[in-house]
Amino acid sequence: MISLNTSQLVIVDAHFDIVFERLQKSITYVLKNGCTYKKIKYTPVLDERAFLNTLNQKSVLKGLVTASPDKLALLRRYMLKRFPNIHFNTNNLNRLLYKIFVSDGYNSIDKHAFISKLEIDTCPYCNRNYVYSLSKSAKIKPELDHFYPKSIYPYFGVSFYNLIPSCQTCNGLGVKGETDPFIKKMVSPYLLKEDDYEFTFDLTKLDYLSPLDGKSSVDVKFLKQVEGNVEVFKLDSLYKLHSDHVLELIVKSKVYYNDKYREYLNNFEGLSFSDSEIDRVLIGNYTSLNELHKRPFSKLYRDIALELGLIV
Template identity: 80%
Template sequence: MIPLKSANNLIVDTHFDRVFERLQKSIKYVLKNGCKYKKVRYTPDATERAFLNTLKQKIILKGLVTASPERLQLLRRYMLKRFPHIHLNTNNLNRLLYKIFVLDAYSTLDKHSFIAKLDTDTCSYCNRNYIYSLSKSSKIKPELDHFYPKSLYPYFGVSFYNLIPSCQTCNGLGVKGELDPFSNEMVSPYLTKDDDYKFTFDLTKLDYLSPLDGSSSVDVILLKQIDGNVQIFKLDELYKLHNDHVLELVVKAEVNYTARYREYLNNYKGLTFSDAEIDRVLISNYTSLNELHKRPFSKLYRDIALELGLIV
């Protein structure tokens, strides 16, 4: 729902440097010993051995780990064309690559450090929850979702732009899980645009005697959406549960609260506010497109506030 900005090259290259030796070492091990999964021994055949020998080259591994979001789509197509059954977890090469990229490389990834370098504070999929973590040793840890699931696409196990910072709800069991985003027509947050989603609302009645007690009379509607993402993450259903946020904005618009308070802040002696800062104070959330990642529900607040004329 909230677009993720591409990281600068230094951050992406540093990520590769941290996983490169582990990957190369694991590939050499698998070439020599294969791997074991559920008491079954998997060893590379001649074609797979040639592929792994090519893969262990630094330039090839770097191209895979640092591939752009668009490049990941092309690599997916290439891999499925060359190895049509690679997405099956019973496939020989799938198991070998899972050992290399997931069990050996991703399992040792410092997720706290990885997310700390990304410029985002809320879940990219839903914008409903923070994704803060306190420290490496804390039980409150960040979540990373493999947009292309690691069981289907193990070769993307540590690809920088396949690792999506997300909340425990969106990354939980029974949500996206191991569903294939390609067949479910999902879009990566790195390829999501600012106008891919748009909220509106339907207010059937406003009780002027108890205006904040009538949230059941407000229906939150996604006027524009990415269907696959909304269906998988149940965004339509979840946002309908937060209609109290919309009702508060409606009440502010009805009592002309923001116009008077905007004038007050503009004329406040000793303090100077930008227009974006005044908007933030008025509706209690960020409204600038480049700041929506900073607070939950910011996209909802921005869209509804614009519709109500609370901000311009």
């Protein structure tokens, strides 16, 4: 729902530098010893051994770990063509790659440091919850989701653009889990466009300020959406539970949040507000596209406020 910035080359390169040595050691170990999973021994056969030797080169590993969001799909296609059964977790190479990139690689990452560097404040999947990360010792951090699940795509286990900070709701049991994004036609937050999602609403009752039966008089709807993401994360049903946010914006648009109030704030003695700051005061949330990650429901607020004429 919230698009993420891909121009983070310094952070991406630093991430590779952190995992590179660990990955090389793991590949060397697997080539020599294979691995064991659920008491079953897996050892690389001839073609898999050649692949792992190629993978053990720094330039090849870097290409995989730092692959751009759109290139991940191309790498998937290449792997599927070369090893047709690789995406089954009973496959020999799948288990070897899981040992290298997940058990050894991903599990060695400092998740707190990784998340902190991204400077993302809300869950990109739903924009409903904060994903603040405290110090490592505090043991409070958001989830780190593999957009392409590690059981199916273990070779993306430490790929920078495959690791998405997310809330416990979106990364919880029974939600995304091991769902394959390619099958569900989901879109990574790194590939989302600004207008892929758009909220709107319907007034279901005339007495929307105080409905007699106590039920919400506002129906929150998507005017535009990425259907795969909405289905998997159940965004349609979840946002219907937050109709009170929209109702408050409707009330503001009907009462005193008009041009005169905006002019009053703009000329407030001793304070200077930018247009985006005035918008934030008016509607109670961020509205600039590059700031939508800073507060929950910002995308909802922005779209509804635009529709109501609270902001322009």
